[in-house]
Amino acid sequence: xxxxxxxxxxxxxxxxxxxxxxxxxxxxxFIGLKVMLEKHNAFITRTLFGVPVVVQNFQxxxxxxxxxxxxxxxxxxVQPHGVxxxxxxxxxxxxxxxxxxxxxxxxxxxxFPQEERACIxxxxxxxxxxxxxxxxxxxxxxxxxxxQFGAAMLAxxxxxxxxxxxxxxxxxxxxxxxxKLAYENLRDGHHPRYLHARSLYQDVxxxxxxxxxxxxxxxxxQQDGIPGRHRALGLMRSFSGGGRDAPMAAxxxxxxxxxxxxxxxxxxxxxxxxxxxxxxxxxxxxxAFIVEHHIPVSAGRTDLVVYYLxxxxxxxxxSSAAVLHAHMMGTDVVMREDIDVMEQIQxxxxxxxxxxxxxxxxxxxxxxxxWYLDLxxxxxxx
Amino acid sequence: MPCKHVIGCGDxxxxxxxxxxxxxxxxxxxxxxxxxxxxxxxxxxxxAGVEGASAFVAVDARFLNGLRLDLxxxxxxxxxxxxxxxxxxxxxAAGARIEDNCWIGAxxxxxxxxxxxxNTVIGAxxxxGSGATVGHSSWIxxxxxxxxxxxxxxxxTLGLGVIVxxxxxVGKLCIIDKAGRIExxxxxxxxxxxxxxxxxxxxxx
Numbered sequence: 001x002x003x004x005x006x007x008x009x010x011x012x013x014x015x016x017x018x019x020x021x022x023x024x025x026x027x028x029x030f031i032g033l034k035v036m037l038e039k040h041n042a043f044i045t046r047t048l049f050g051v052p053v054v055v056q057n058f059q060x061x062x063x064x065x066x067x068x069x070x071x072x073x074x075x076x077x078v079q080p081h082g083v084x085x086x087x088x089x090x091x092x093x094x095x096x097x098x099x100x101x102x103x104x105x106x107x108x109x110x111x112f113p114q115e116e117r118a119c120i121x122x123x124x125x126x127x128x129x130x131x132x133x134x135x136x137x138x139x140x141x142x143x144x145x146x147x148q149f150g151a152a153m154l155a156x157x158x159x160x161x162x163x164x165x166x167x168x169x170x171x172x173x174x175x176x177x178x179x180k181l182a183y184e185n186l187r188d189g190h191h192p193r194y195l196h197a198r199s200l201y202q203d204v205x206x207x208x209x210x211x212x213x214x215x216x217x218x219x220x221x222q223q224d225g226i227p228g229r230h231r232a233l234g235l236m237r238s239f240s241g242g243g244r245d246a247p248m249a250a251x252x253x254x255x256x257x258x259x260x261x262x263x264x265x266x267x268x269x270x271x272x273x274x275x276x277x278x279x280x281x282x283x284x285x286x287x288a289f290i291v292e293h294h295i296p297v298s299a300g301r302t303d304l305v306v307y308y309l310x311x312x313x314x315x316x317x318x319s320s321a322a323v324l325h326a327h328m329m330g331t332d333v334v335m336r337e338d339i340d341v342m343e344q345i346q347x348x349x350x351x352x353x354x355x356x357x358x359x360x361x362x363x364x365x366x367x368x369x370x371w372y373l374d375l376x377x378x379x380x381x382x
Numbered sequence: 383m384p385c386k387h388v389i390g391c392g393d394x395x396x397x398x399x400x401x402x403x404x405x406x407x408x409x410x411x412x413x414x415x416x417x418x419x420x421x422x423x424x425x426x427x428x429x430a431g432v433e434g435a436s437a438f439v440a441v442d443a444r445f446l447n448g449l450r451l452d453l454x455x456x457x458x459x460x461x462x463x464x465x466x467x468x469x470x471x472x473x474x475a476a477g478a479r480i481e482d483n484c485w486i487g488a489x490x491x492x493x494x495x496x497x498x499x500x501n502t503v504i505g506a507x508x509x510x511g512s513g514a515t516v517g518h519s520s521w522i523x524x525x526x527x528x529x530x531x532x533x534x535x536x537x538x539t540l541g542l543g544v545i546v547x548x549x550x551x552v553g554k555l556c557i558i559d560k561a562g563r564i565e566x567x568x569x570x571x572x573x574x575x576x577x578x579x580x581x582x583x584x585x586x587x
Contacts, residue, residue, distance in 0.1 A: 036586065038586070081585060166586045167584060169571075169573075169582060169583070169584045170582070170584075170585065171578055171583070173579070173580075174580070255421060255422065318448060318451070318452070321571055321584055322446045322447075322448045322555075324584055325446070326446075328573075328582055329575075332577065
């Protein structure tokens with residue numbers, strides 16, 4: 001079938017800004033791992049679709065704010081993560097768990113009128129913790145997170161992420177491609193056989209199949225359209241899911257496995273796709289996890305923040321840092337195979353580019369693009 | 383002290399054997415090769431075969447530093463002496479301290495007041511500036527320069543072409559595998575690779 005996605009959806013900056021307002025702003029977005037925020041004053045910062053966000057631990061309670069000092073718009077926390085009070089280094093303004101501001105020399109130097117002073121506080125965002133995964137929502141009236149992911153997906157994310165250890169390795173890849181190429185790639189189960197033939201496919205034999213039920217559902221969708229917001233939300237939930245994906249070619253066997261409490265006990269590749277831009281996988285049957293967060297930066301730029309963790313340690317072991325490093329370097333091969341092909345695709349796109357052709361096995365991507373274009377055309381709102 | 387057993391794996395093992403033959407030609411050397419992928423039991427069985435007064439452990443950099451540390455610890459716990467190997471042509475200044483099972487390559491210069499922690503490899507031609515310290519079980523590649531008073535943590539790997547500025551600190555368990563000058567302190571568990579635009583970091587424990 002012919003894709004309806006115009007090339008502008010991948011290359012046009014005005015389109016990208018509409019995506020921010022229509023898709024990302026109303027939705028819950030992953031921002032980081034709770035294991036990175038365990039201490040009082042621990043924080044992480046990210047820029048989500050151009051909005052700088054800080055999540056800070058106040059005596060065990062997590063709060064999300066816009067990471068901008070209301071005085072001169074200086075970022076309050078300047079590092080991507082760390083342990084530091086919520087304090088602006090420019091003029092010494094500090095902020096409490098409500099975002100209220102303490103201003104040094106306020107009476108002598110600032111002398112704000114009472115009504116202006118009442119408005120000086122941080123902009124707060126909604127925050128939800130799902131197991132070890134922290135999400136924020138930039139909307140003033142957030143959608144209940146269950147409506148975005150569904151109860152079963154949230155339960156699966158909670159159970160699996162609670163198996164994470166507290167020692168995490170992370171890095172960021174600066175991808176020169178549109179963020180949607182990443183979710184399309186992840187929902188395409190046929191590419192590993194070719195693109196990852198010498199890497200991931202050696203360990204896990206992914207088999208793409210055609211779901212006649214899924215294809216029929218797509219046909220109905222194309223025929224009947226999306227009748228309203230309720231149906232649109234239901235369809236969106238179907239784009240997220242997770243659990244066992246494919247059996248492993250051989251049982252996992254690394255010396256460190258004896259030191260960690262495995263998530264479940266099955267020799268399967270686990271895969272979780274949380275729409276729109278979070279991917280979690282365990283390529284070794286629950287001994288370790290990769291968490292990939294695809295952060296849109298511009299129409300042609302996506303930052304891939306990659307976290308790698310083992311399952312919880314039974315007790316500390318000397319080589320844990322080396323294990324994490326080895327996993328990160330191992331996954332680098334697969335990551336670069338994906339990034340290279342997405343960057344190649346991005347380079348071929350131009351305003352007159354022809355639409356791609358999707359096979360029946362790609363019914364999920366076809367449904368997703370149908371839903372996405374209806375959203376972008378204003379046929380429903382989130 | 384002459385060495386009796388040279389234990390390890392990879393190219394480093396053969397290289398160490400050749401170096402010990404040069405340094406201690408009177409000593410009868412025995413090479414014991416371990417298989418890092420064989421798991422703890424076969425390695426322990428190999429180590430059980432070490433008898434006598436002294437041994438030396440040599441393992442390639444690709445196994446990072448943990449394996450070398452594990453092997454050395456097993457032998458030390460049995461009271462086996464593990465003298466350092468200083469290859470011909472290396473220059474060790476008076477007042478420099480070289481601990482057990484260190485390996486100082488040919489042409490390396492270890493300057494006055496510096497200290498090389500146990501089990502650390504200083505590659506051929508590397509320079510350790512005066513007053514600098516290198517923690518235990520580190521791997522300093524050939525030609526690396528460590529500036530005056532710099533402090534390199536334990537189990538650090540510095541790759542080809544790295545120059546650590548005077549007085550800089552590199553935290554424990556770091557890997558810097560990207561040629562160039564380090565002119566800012568590097569936090570523990572930071573991995574800087576030429577292949578990655580941004581550093582890889584480990585958070586928490």
